[in-house]
Amino acid sequence: MKLLQPLRQLSDWVNQAAIIACVACVLIMLGISFTAFIYKLATGSSLSWTYSLARLFLPWIGFLSMTISLRYGEHVAMTLLVRSLPRALLTLAAALCLITIALFGALLLWYGWTYFATANQVYMVSDQIQISAKFTTVVVPISGAIILLHVTQGFALLEHFIDDDALMDELIGTQDTETRS
Template identity: 80%
Template sequence: MSLLHPLRRLSDIVNQAAIVTCVVCVLVMLGISFTAFVYKLATGSTLSWTYSLARLFLPWIGFLSMTISLRYGEHVAMTLLVRSLPRALLTLSAAACLAVVGLFGALLLWYGWDYFLGANQVYMVSDQIQVPAKFTAIVVPVSGAIILLHLVQGFDLLEHFIDDDSAIDELIEGESGHAEERP
């Protein structure tokens, strides 16, 4: 257990870094699009490279947001069906779900690394802007590694074990606590 706590903290730190990276990618995409818009307004002509450059950030946003949603238990789950199971089967199904998630993360890491190593093309955004394909390819094994790291959170990744009554009580207490603090 002594090793599990630092790994869980590392998982949380990596998750925060993934959130910041996604926000930065979205802001860069918006900046590029805004630049194209202002240029079009000012000159009447378009910049040919803006769309191609902006879409290079989409794989980063997609893959990293997948890891973020996994960390918060927001992935696809059949919660209603699973919660109706007896406790022993619930635990078994949750363990099987984590095993499948782990397999998916391992496959992303394994095949993503080969994909990254083989990405030798260069995206010709414009004559002056050339982006190596490795820029977008590296996010595949990185997201696989993050998924595997998040598995140290265990059953906390799954909403199957959330007790609805205690969650509702926590929300009510949180709201009433804030209401009492207000003048």
């Protein structure tokens, strides 16, 4: 599977970029809200465009954080039920889960691209600020592509194959080496 190794590295890099983009969106939203707060304190009146502009970043945060949580195995899983299965059924359930995730990513990419391509509306944030709907709709196919890229990580996306004892030993060992330093 040497073909998958560059894709897995790309998946890790894209995940880091998605984390940075989510943090940037949150900081921009906070900056807009803080600007509105300071303006209100200074003048006593409100800026009408701050709420409308800040909420345009919510789809970016939602969709990109979905891909980030998928990469770290933080998605909805029925771990207790699946881990009680025999090893062969566990592998089958994990494969079906990955196929379902890939199908979801493909649908986001396919229908999201059409959604993005046909988005012709303009958000009137204020008289001077007008933002194309393409700004918010482009995140749908982007997140679908990221999900498909993350699927190349295989069973590492799923909690089903994590050895709890080895994980605990690793965490305890890490804690011990940190306290000794």
